[in-house]
Amino acid sequence: MSAARINYVELPACDFAATRAFYAAAFDWALTDYGPDYACTTTGDVDLGLTGDMAEASAAPLPVIAVDDLEAAEAQVRAAGGTISRAIFAFPGGRRFHFRDPAGNELAVWKAE
Structure with a gap:
């Protein structure tokens, strides 16, 4: 990635x-x-x-991380111990998923399309 x-x-x-x-x-x-x-x-x-x-x-500000390969990023988040809180979905301009880190912070990862 x-x-x-x-x-x-x-x-x-x-x-x-x-x-x-x-x-x-x-x-x-x-x-x-x-x-x-x-x-x-x-x-x-x-x-x-x-x-x-x-x-x-x-519920709080949501930092969003841009990546080149959404599926690879999701696999890396899971492997690192993150929990997917919203599966990959499409929206105008791209696709993304949400996850929680080990401290419970929610972030999103997206790829422009």
């Missing part, structure tokens, strides 16, 4: 409109909407995603 790095952080946003407006105003960030309850920056560096769908949102 090539170098993996955190390139995205998702935040739960129970008041989606207010949270989106806050980040746009506080930091002059341009956010792209992907449906009525998801928006993100698209700078290509470490981007921020906001999810207003509380059924889909994590």
Whole structure:
């Protein structure tokens, strides 16, 4: 597997409109909407995603790690002692899975498609 790095952080946003407006105003960030309850920056560096769908949102900020081979990354997470908390699924722009590390922190791993 090539170098993996955190390139995205998702935040739960129970008041989606207010949270989106806050980040746009506080930091002059341009956010792209992907449906009525998801928006993100698209700078290509470490981007921020906001999810207003509380059924889909994590309970805390969710670091997201970019990889070149999603299945290989999942196998390595399992082999290292991680627990898969959400199996591989597709979303607009790619596929990902969620896992918990030995300390209980939830992270996601994704591959652009």
